[in-house]
Amino acid sequence: MEAFDPRQFLTHLFQSALAAVDPGQLIAQHLPPPPRGRTVVIGAGKAAARMAEAVERHWQGELSGLVVTRYAHGAPTRHIEVVEAGHPVPDEAGVRAATRMLELVQGLTEDDLVLCLVSGGGSALLSLPAPGITVEEKRDINRRLLRSGAPIGEMNCVRRHLSAVKGGRLALACHPAQVVTLVVSDVPGDDPAVVASGPTVPDGSSGADALAILRKYGIDISDAARAVLADPAAAAPRPDDPRLARNQTVVIAIAQAALDAAASAAQAAGVTPLILSNSIEGEAREVAIVHAAIARQVTEHGQPLPAPCVILSGGETSVTVRGKGRGGRNAEFLLALAIALRGLPGVHAIACDTDGIDGTEDNAGALLAPDTLARAAASGLDAAAMLQDNDGYSLFSALGDLVVTGPTRTNVNDFRAIIVTT
Numbered sequence: 001m002e003a004f005d006p007r008q009f010l011t012h013l014f015q016s017a018l019a020a021v022d023p024g025q026l027i028a029q030h031l032p033p034p035p036r037g038r039t040v041v042i043g044a045g046k047a048a049a050r051m052a053e054a055v056e057r058h059w060q061g062e063l064s065g066l067v068v069t070r071y072a073h074g075a076p077t078r079h080i081e082v083v084e085a086g087h088p089v090p091d092e093a094g095v096r097a098a099t100r101m102l103e104l105v106q107g108l109t110e111d112d113l114v115l116c117l118v119s120g121g122g123s124a125l126l127s128l129p130a131p132g133i134t135v136e137e138k139r140d141i142n143r144r145l146l147r148s149g150a151p152i153g154e155m156n157c158v159r160r161h162l163s164a165v166k167g168g169r170l171a172l173a174c175h176p177a178q179v180v181t182l183v184v185s186d187v188p189g190d191d192p193a194v195v196a197s198g199p200t201v202p203d204g205s206s207g208a209d210a211l212a213i214l215r216k217y218g219i220d221i222s223d224a225a226r227a228v229l230a231d232p233a234a235a236a237p238r239p240d241d242p243r244l245a246r247n248q249t250v251v252i253a254i255a256q257a258a259l260d261a262a263a264s265a266a267q268a269a270g271v272t273p274l275i276l277s278n279s280i281e282g283e284a285r286e287v288a289i290v291h292a293a294i295a296r297q298v299t300e301h302g303q304p305l306p307a308p309c310v311i312l313s314g315g316e317t318s319v320t321v322r323g324k325g326r327g328g329r330n331a332e333f334l335l336a337l338a339i340a341l342r343g344l345p346g347v348h349a350i351a352c353d354t355d356g357i358d359g360t361e362d363n364a365g366a367l368l369a370p371d372t373l374a375r376a377a378a379s380g381l382d383a384a385a386m387l388q389d390n391d392g393y394s395l396f397s398a399l400g401d402l403v404v405t406g407p408t409r410t411n412v413n414d415f416r417a418i419i420v421t422t
Contacts, residue, residue: 006348006419007367011403013262013310013417014352018405020261021253021354021412023047023184027054030252032180034061037111040177041065041080041179042101042170045119046101046355049075049082049254049408052117054233056080067117068097068125070357072288073407090127090361098128098165105170108177116170119310120186120355120411123156124195128164130225130234138162141219149216149320151281152187156197160236161210161229167193167236168202171244179247180199185254186355186413188279188315192249201249202237223260255279255314255412258354262312262417271419272309280315280414285327285336285387291418292340295347298420307346311418312366314350319359325391328359330414331366335392337385337418338372340352345370346394346422352403355411358393364405365415366396375399 019025035201040062041055048067053075055063062179065080085094100420105114129138141162144156160167179200187194194205209231214221221229228234237244255278261275277293278289294311297303317329327335332352341347352365354359376383381399386395 004421006421007369009351010348010367010419014350014403014415015267016236017258017262017415018354018408018410020257021184021410023410024053024054024191024251026252027182028058030182030250031055031058032113033139035113035178037109037113037114039063040104040112041067041115041117042166043067043102043117044054044122044199045184046070046073046121047119047409047410048117048122049073049077051081051119051182051184052077055115055117056117066097066101068094070121073409075163075409085125088119089143090124090135093124094127095135098126101170102165102173105177106175108174110176112177114174114177114179116181118196118199119184120182120195122199123166125158126165126196126199126326126362128226130156130162130164131355132228133162137222137225141221144219145217147321148219149283149318150213150217151318152316153194156194157205158210158213160197160203161207162225162410163197164198166199168198168200168244170199170412171247172237175243181247181249183249183251184411185251186316186411190251190254192251195271200247202239202244203240204239207235227285234347240392253410253412258415259413261404264416266310272305274309274311275393276311276313278314280313280317281365282317284319284332288333288336289328289340290406291416292337295341295418295420296344299346299422302411307420307422309420310326313416314414316413319390321390323389323391325386325389326361326394327390327392328353328361330358331392331396331415332367332390334368335387336396339387341375343370347418347420349416349418350403351414351416354408354409354413354415356405361393362404363402367401367403372399372401
């Protein structure tokens with residue numbers, strides 16, 4: 001592959017993936033017709049501001065509303081207020097936004113429409129604890145879940161049942177207005193009830209399910225929180241609740257679309273793509289070992305397809321934090337991948353979060369090359385020790401291999417690409 005730059009190629013695939021899931025380009029085709037009455041826009045998530053901006057650009061008629069997004073993820077709007085709040089750990093700004101959102105949808109009629117814009121990150125951003133639970137306790141439970149290695153589905157189950165707005169409760173507050181929810185999915189399986197813990201979409205899980213998850217990860221809660229989870233009167237609405245019968249939910253962007261776009265870009269460059277899955281979960285370092293084994297099989301045996309090829313995958317891995325280093329799940333994946341590959345020639349990789357933020361750092365992810373470990377050793381860095389300390393960010397930062405995009409204002413979770421050139 002003469003004059004081929006793997007780093008530039010992988011970056012191009014990531015940019016192609018992001019373009020395919022830009023809600024600013026997708027939302028117009030999914031907007032409902034204007035109602036006879038008022039239109040109120042609400043929403044939460046890392047893509048919420050970008051979605052609100054697009055709604056304003058394409059909506060025919062008057063509208064007003066409020067959406068909440070992560071700090072630095074805002075976008076210019078004229079009629080829909082954008083509030084920024086804390087993520088992944090909720091803060092008071094998110095609590096105030098949720099309270100105001102509930103106030104905005106009071107007193108609506110059957111002729112009114114609530115357009116709800118939901119994307120990943122909304123669970124932390126739209127945070128209003130159920131009565132009897134303090135903000136501090138919910139924040140602490142959320143922090144411990146983040147460090148436990150629990151997958152996003154389990155975390156969001158707990159968040160739903162400790163909330164005054166999630167699990168379809170926000171939709172109940174809008175009744176009798178019709179609620180149309182547009183979703184940018186960041187969860188494996190693209191279940192809209194799981195994205196942002198489903199503020200307008202009930203899922204049928206129970207408080208007992210949330211308690212079981214907390215027990216599974218050894219997370220203690222107060223008697224007050226336990227009482228909320230055990231109280232049938234505090235339960236979220238069921239999917240067959242008649243008050244939700246007129247509501248509609250449309251998923252407008254998914255990880256599969258990002259992978260398909262990257263695959264098309266690879267084919268256009270003469271590289272054969274292999275999409276493993278759009279919904280890979282599990283510990284990032286263990287997922288890396290499997291990906292390394294596939295890359296090695298391609299190199300040594302030309303299976304499951306010969307080089308040049310690119311292995312693509314998405315989903316959301318997790319990290320059980322045991323160290324004190326810096327690094328999100330994509331940096332953790334790449335550091336573990338480098339160790340597993342042991343400098344295998346002809347293998348380069350990129351792993352990034354499509355929201356532009358890997359965990360809580362300032363990078364989307366990083367790039368890996370066959371000489372990553374050698375360059376790290378030459379710089380006095382012990383890759384194995386840094387992996388044990390969950391310090392992937394520091395290693396790739398020292399090598400100049402971080403991918404920094406800034407907030408992308410979309411979010412379909414992890415994007416991974418491994419090119420095997422020989």
